[in-house]
Amino acid sequence: MKYISTRGQESDDRLSFEDVTLAGLARDGGLYVPEYWPILEADDIANLAGLSYAEVAVKVLYPFVEGSLSESELRTVAEETYGPQFAHAAVAPVKQLSHNEYLLELFHGPTLAFKDFALQMLGRLFDIFTARQNREICILGATSGDTGSAAIEATRGRDTVSIFMLHPEGRVSEVQRRQMTTVIEPNVINLAVKGTFDDCQALVKESFNDLTFRDNINLTAVNSINWARVMAQVVYYFTTAVSLGAPHRKVSFVVPTGNFGDIFAGFVAHKMGLPIEKLIIATNSNDILAKTLQTGRYAKGQVKPTLSPSMDIQVSSNFERLLFELTGRKGKDVAERLTQFSDLGYFDLEDSELEAFRELFDARQITDEETSDLMKEMLCETGELIDPHTAVGVGASRVCLQDSNAPIVILATAHPAKFGDAVENATGTDPELPAKMADLMDRDEGYGVIENNGPALREMMQKFRESK
Numbered sequence: 001m002k003y004i005s006t007r008g009q010e011s012d013d014r015l016s017f018e019d020v021t022l023a024g025l026a027r028d029g030g031l032y033v034p035e036y037w038p039i040l041e042a043d044d045i046a047n048l049a050g051l052s053y054a055e056v057a058v059k060v061l062y063p064f065v066e067g068s069l070s071e072s073e074l075r076t077v078a079e080e081t082y083g084p085q086f087a088h089a090a091v092a093p094v095k096q097l098s099h100n101e102y103l104l105e106l107f108h109g110p111t112l113a114f115k116d117f118a119l120q121m122l123g124r125l126f127d128i129f130t131a132r133q134n135r136e137i138c139i140l141g142a143t144s145g146d147t148g149s150a151a152i153e154a155t156r157g158r159d160t161v162s163i164f165m166l167h168p169e170g171r172v173s174e175v176q177r178r179q180m181t182t183v184i185e186p187n188v189i190n191l192a193v194k195g196t197f198d199d200c201q202a203l204v205k206e207s208f209n210d211l212t213f214r215d216n217i218n219l220t221a222v223n224s225i226n227w228a229r230v231m232a233q234v235v236y237y238f239t240t241a242v243s244l245g246a247p248h249r250k251v252s253f254v255v256p257t258g259n260f261g262d263i264f265a266g267f268v269a270h271k272m273g274l275p276i277e278k279l280i281i282a283t284n285s286n287d288i289l290a291k292t293l294q295t296g297r298y299a300k301g302q303v304k305p306t307l308s309p310s311m312d313i314q315v316s317s318n319f320e321r322l323l324f325e326l327t328g329r330k331g332k333d334v335a336e337r338l339t340q341f342s343d344l345g346y347f348d349l350e351d352s353e354l355e356a357f358r359e360l361f362d363a364r365q366i367t368d369e370e371t372s373d374l375m376k377e378m379l380c381e382t383g384e385l386i387d388p389h390t391a392v393g394v395g396a397s398r399v400c401l402q403d404s405n406a407p408i409v410i411l412a413t414a415h416p417a418k419f420g421d422a423v424e425n426a427t428g429t430d431p432e433l434p435a436k437m438a439d440l441m442d443r444d445e446g447y448g449v450i451e452n453n454g455p456a457l458r459e460m461m462q463k464f465r466e467s468k
């Protein structure tokens with residue numbers, strides 16, 4: 001498989017999976033996407049039934065990595081990734097809530113959110129590719145909470161990888177912060193930025209667009225702008241749909257959404273032939289995507305802090321990948337719209353694009369008050385303690401899919417203990433951290449606090465690199 005940029009022109013080089021994994025963001029500012037969508041036929045999908053999670057990963061992902069990894073190398077990566085560090089033997093278990101509602105539990109990984117599915121794999125891919133190319137890489141990431149801990153957990157203590165992780169100061173939960181800042185390793189640098197997640201993400205993009213800096217330190221991305229992140233997440237759409245009757249039955253997925261990475265993985269599964277009825281974008285009051293679906297205009301708003309901080313995002317980077325598809329894969333159109341977005345703060349979808357968007361997707365925004373009510377209702381009705389992000393999914397599902405005959409799967413994106421305060425305030429029950437994290441609140445922390453200043457950040461990173 002070869003990869004192209006969402007802003008690319010036809011004459012551009014086509015890159016391998018190895019290249020795009022190490023590069024992260026395309027040099028023209030776009031995001032990498034595969035040159036075409038590989039198809040699994042109905043028989044191939046039916047044959048996934050009964051396979052282990054790791055084996056489904058091999059079948060679904062091999063077309064994307066072909067040319068960079070052999071099937072047996074991929075199998076080793078998948079078996080190591082989805083092994084004992086996932087606390088549930090099914091890796092991504094599906095739990096039935098009512099006659100046609102299901103929770104997909106994606107929080108059994110080492111840092112208790114779905115980000116582990118992709119980052120545990122990405123860490124192993126970095127090991128393989130840096131060893132093969134005999135080079136050291138420097139990761140710069142921005143986190144609204146969960147990417148940071150998952151990326152740090154996946155790369156801590158590595159010789160060939162340094163990781164700088166930016167989080168918005170005071171805007172992540174205490175468990176989220178401590179999962180990052182209590183990892184004291186020479187290759188891990190945690191930085192709290194005086195600003196929002198969008199400011200952190202802008203610092204990352206700005207650093208990538210400084211091509212000299214980028215080349216000097218072998219800059220690499222772990223945010224879902226990195227294709228390998230999105231790719232790894234495609235697998236659980238397949239395992240889940242197959243367990244509920246695919247390819248003979250369509251399934252709908254409700255995805256608590258921020259950066260549009262997780263739900264874009266659902267779109268990829270659909271493109272690959274998985275019968276999906278609807279993909280529901282569930283957002284908190286940071287609702288740029290829900291508004292886009294409702295009005296056709298993608299317009300930047302102010303970030304508001306909510307009970308679901310991992311979705312406090314107003315610029316959803318991966319929407320660019322969908323836009324590329326909606327325009328019929330016209331890189332020039334995408335580049336023009338994104339330039340307008342950075343100049344004027346918005347762009348519009350054409351009528352035909354909006355229609356195509358609405359055909360598969362629907363969207364709903366859920367307030368904090370509704371989120372708290374939903375956590376409480378779920379505990380009363382089903383006995384399940386859910387986290388605030390998952391509650392946003394439950395809320396959107398009840399509005400958008402009232403009359404659905406297809407099974408409805410709500411992605412449970414985080415463990416309730418990760419957002420213990422919000423869960424306890426809503427339900428009166430304090431969710432317990434799993435045993436291996438029980439002492440998290442007592443561990444030593446280390447992190448720096450920096451201004452929202454790109455040149456200063458890059459100078460700091462350069463100095464760190466030179467001192468190695």
Ligand SMILES: *Cc1c(COP(=O)(O)O)cnc(C)c1O
Binds near residue numbers: 113263414
């Ligand atoms: C990252 C995250 C999301 C949002 O996922 P995107 O891929 O950014 O849309 C939702 N819930 C939780 C718990 C997360 O960590």
